[in-house]
Amino acid sequence: MAKITELGPNAKLIGKIGSRNLLSTPALVLDxxxxxxxxxxxxxxxNSKNIALRPHCKTHxxxxxxxLQIDAGATGIxxxxxGEAEVMADAGVTGILVSSPIIADSKIDRLMKINKKVKGLLxxxxxxxxxxxxxxxxxxxxxxxxxxxDVDVGLHRTGVASVNEAVELVxxxxxxxxxxxxxxxxxxxxxMHIESFDERERTNLYHMNKLQDVRSALAEINLSPNIIxxxxxxxxxxxxxxxxxxxMQVGSYVFMDVEYLDxxxxxxxxxxFEPSLFVRSTVVSANHSDHATIDAGLKCFSxxxxxxxxxxxxxxxxxxxFFGDEHGSVMFEGSNERLDVGSTVECLxxxxxxxxxxxxxxxxxxxxxxxxxxxxDARGLH
Numbered sequence: 001m002a003k004i005t006e007l008g009p010n011a012k013l014i015g016k017i018g019s020r021n022l023l024s025t026p027a028l029v030l031d032x033x034x035x036x037x038x039x040x041x042x043x044x045x046x047n048s049k050n051i052a053l054r055p056h057c058k059t060h061x062x063x064x065x066x067x068l069q070i071d072a073g074a075t076g077i078x079x080x081x082x083g084e085a086e087v088m089a090d091a092g093v094t095g096i097l098v099s100s101p102i103i104a105d106s107k108i109d110r111l112m113k114i115n116k117k118v119k120g121l122l123x124x125x126x127x128x129x130x131x132x133x134x135x136x137x138x139x140x141x142x143x144x145x146x147x148x149x150d151v152d153v154g155l156h157r158t159g160v161a162s163v164n165e166a167v168e169l170v171x172x173x174x175x176x177x178x179x180x181x182x183x184x185x186x187x188x189x190x191x192m193h194i195e196s197f198d199e200r201e202r203t204n205l206y207h208m209n210k211l212q213d214v215r216s217a218l219a220e221i222n223l224s225p226n227i228i229x230x231x232x233x234x235x236x237x238x239x240x241x242x243x244x245x246x247x248m249q250v251g252s253y254v255f256m257d258v259e260y261l262d263x264x265x266x267x268x269x270x271x272x273f274e275p276s277l278f279v280r281s282t283v284v285s286a287n288h289s290d291h292a293t294i295d296a297g298l299k300c301f302s303x304x305x306x307x308x309x310x311x312x313x314x315x316x317x318x319x320x321x322f323f324g325d326e327h328g329s330v331m332f333e334g335s336n337e338r339l340d341v342g343s344t345v346e347c348l349x350x351x352x353x354x355x356x357x358x359x360x361x362x363x364x365x366x367x368x369x370x371x372x373x374x375x376x377d378a379r380g381l382h
Contacts, residue, residue: 007373008361019370021344023363025282026296028355029346030255030362032371034276036068038254041272042236043072046248049240054078054097054229056251059353061378062362063091065254070095076120078229078249082107083381089118091377097122097148097229099185099249101130101158108133112141122227124185126150126159128172131179138178146182147173148227151214153186154207166214170223183227186211187249192234197264204235205242212244233260233273257352258306275348278311279355280363281328283343290332292339296347297327302354313345320347 010027013019020029046053055069058080066077066088076095079085085098096118102111115121115138125131125147138145149169152159160166166184173181188207194200211228218224231239231248239245252260255277265271281296301308301322308320314330315337323329330339339345349355357379364372 007375010361010363010370011373013370014372016370018368020280020363020365020368023280023344023370025280025344026300027280027363028359028361029278029280030364030374031276031278032364032366034274035065035254038256038273038276039068039072042250042253043074045236045272046240047073051240051245052247054095054247054249055254056080056099056232056249057084057088057378059251059356060254061087061356061376061381062374063087063093063377064374066093067091069254075247076122078251081378081382082110082114084378085114085121086110087378087381089114089121094118095120095122097124097185097249099124099150099187101126101150102134103130105133108137112137112145115143115145116141120146122146122148122182124148124150124158125169125173126152128169131169131172131176135173135176135178144178144180146180148183148185148229149173149181149214149225151184151186151211153188153210153230155188155190157189159186163210163213163217167217167221170218174223181223181225183225183229183246184211184214186214186228186230186245187232188230188235189232192232193259193263194234195263197266200234200263201238204238208239208242208244215244234263237266252352255349255352255356257355258309258348258350261348262306275311277349277352277356278346279308279349280344280346283330283339283341283345284327286339286341289338291321291329292332292343293323294328294330294345295326298322298325300328300355300358301347301349302351302358304354305351308347308350311346311348313343314339 009024053074056078078097150159233252281294285293315335317334319331321329362374
C-alpha cells in the first residue's frame with residue numbers, strides 16, 4: 001500500500017466532498033461506479049454464454065483492477081508484456097497468460113522466475129526454436145511451463161501461419177518433458193475497430209475459422225486443446241456467439257474510449273459498457289474568442305486514434321485540438337458560451353491503453369468526490 005505522500009499532489013483531497021472539481025491537473029480520473037458496473041456486466045454476459053474471462057491487463061496496468069476482475073470470477077489475467085506479468089505475479093495474481101512471445105535469454109530467465117512463483121502461468125509460442133529454448137529453461141528450474149500455440153488469425157503480428165505449422169509445433173511441445181501443451185491463442189486485433197458491426201462480424205467469422213481449422217486438425221490426432229483464448233472488446237459478443245474460443249481476453253471494456261464508442265453495435269442495440277476513464281484539465285488562458293487553452297496536451301493523450309472528446313465542463317459542440325506538448329485547446333463551435341481561466345473540463349480518452357501508460361495514478365472518484373488514488377503499477381514496463 002503506497003503512503004499518502006507517494007500518491008501525488010491530490011492525495012490531500014481524498015474524501016473531501018466535491019474534490020473531483022479541485023484536482024491538480026492534468027489528472028487521470030477513474031469513475032469507480034462505472035468501472036464496477038462494466039466489470040459486472042461483462043461477467044454477467046460471459047456467464048450467460050458459459051465462457052471464461054482472462055481480461056487483458058495491458059489496458060489498465062493495475063494490480064487492483066486485476067484483482068477486481070478476478071474477484072468477479074475471471075479465470076486469470078492476460079499480460080501483453082513480461083513486465084506486466086511480473087507486476088501481477090508480485091501482487092499474488094494467478095492464472096497469468098503472457099500473450100506475446102518471450103525471446104531474449106534475459107527475458108526467458110525472468111519468465112522462469114514467474115513460473116516458479118505463480119500457479120497456472122501460461123506462455124504463448126509460435127515457433128519451434130523458441131519452444132526449444134523455453135523447454136530447456138523450464139527443465140533447468142525443475143518446473144514445467146504451460147504453453148499455448150499462438151495462431152495467426154489475420155493480424156500477421158505473431159502466430160503460426162498455417163494449420164500444418166500449428167500441428168507440428170504441438171507435436172514438438174507434447175514431446176517435451178518440460179512443456180505442457182495447454183491450448184491455442186488466436187487474437188484478431190485488426191478487427192476490433194471496424195466501424196460497421198455487420199462488416200466486423202463477417203470479417204471476424206472469416207478469420208477466426210482459421211482457429212477452428214487448427215482445433216479440428218488437432219482433434220483428429222487426439223490433441224484437442226483445453227483452452228482456446230482470444231477475443232477483444234470489439235468482438236466479445238461475436239466470438240461468444242461463434243463458440244470457438246473458450247475464454248476471452250477482453251480489456252478495454254473496463255474503461256471504454258472514443259475509439260470503441262465510435263464503432264457500431266448489433267442492430268437496435270447499444271454498448272452495455274459505459275465510459276469510466278477521463279482526463280481532467282484546467283483552462284490556463286482564455287484571451288481569444290474562438291478558443292480557450294487547457295493544460296492537457298500531447299503528453300496527456302494517446303495520438304494513434306481519434307481526438308479526445310469533451311464530456312464535462314465545456315460549451316455544447318466544443319472540439320478538442322492538440323496545442324503542443326503541454327497544452328490543448330477547447331475550440332468553441334456553435335456556442336456563444338466561453339470558459340474562464342481556472343475552469344475545469346474533462347475529456348473522454350481517445351485510446352485508453354496508451355493513454356493510461358502516460359500517468360502514474362488513477363484518481364478514483366464516486367460522483368464528485370475523490371475517494372482513493374491507485375498507482376498504475378505496470379506503467380512503462382516491458
